[in-house]
Amino acid sequence: MALSTDLIGTTRAGGTLLVSRSRLRLFAKAIGQHDPVFIDLEAAKQAGHPDLPVPPTFFFAVDLEVPDSFAYLEEAGVDLRAVLHGEQKFTYHRTAHAGDELTSSSKVVDVYDKKGGALQFMVTETPIVNQGGDLVVTMLNTLVVRRLEGVAA
């Protein structure tokens, strides 16, 4: 289950997520968000939004909106149980709202290891565009694959 540096430069299609108010409210519930701007349509409009706004980290869900979001890791020979999230960055270009259809795509920009290969890292750049093709956010994601010791497949 070694990540190959051959992955650098490879691309894959991502997910498409039609952002709904109900999904945003579920996300707000899960993270204990009480700010009405993210939950209540009237509060959002009073704050100048056309609909409920997408909060800063929800965009991560767009790239997972595929039938099997971990298939690409399995194809790369990675045991999902060994995967940790190393780093995550969002660079914001414009606000998104309920009703927007967001689409991601990904490119592997680096693969490296540390501690003699006990930890492997894969860095992926994932721009997200809206239904108009406008860039909304760029994500940079570092996954860590740890060596599983004495664990059955």
Added chain:
Amino acid sequence: MTNSTLEVGDALAELVLEPISRTTLALFAGASGDHNPIHIDQDVAESAGLDDVFAHGMLSMAYLGRLLTDNFGLEPLRSYSTRFASITPVHGQPTCRATVREVDESSGERLATLDLTVILADGTTTLIGEAVVALN
């Protein structure tokens, strides 16, 4: 918003969360789209040699995001990044903190760079990050 008076070294009021329950992990798995069973299925966690499930790193990043939008709103946020330094066990209790590292006006707008951390009640630092926000 009172952020126009923020200066280097200022700390935002910290955001103290409740201990993370299994219910929260289940809700976050569904809401975030991250269905990795390592966060919600103890059988899978044990099969990987762990004692129990652990929280999604993105859950703590979302908590820190709440601290940012509580203080600045959404539109001023230019970038936001974290490194996940330690896993957060189920029942871990995060506290989110932010301090102003730098205020830069060279681009024509006042941009503050914030140092961000999430720590657990036992003192473990789980997230280290930074955000750049425009000050009004």
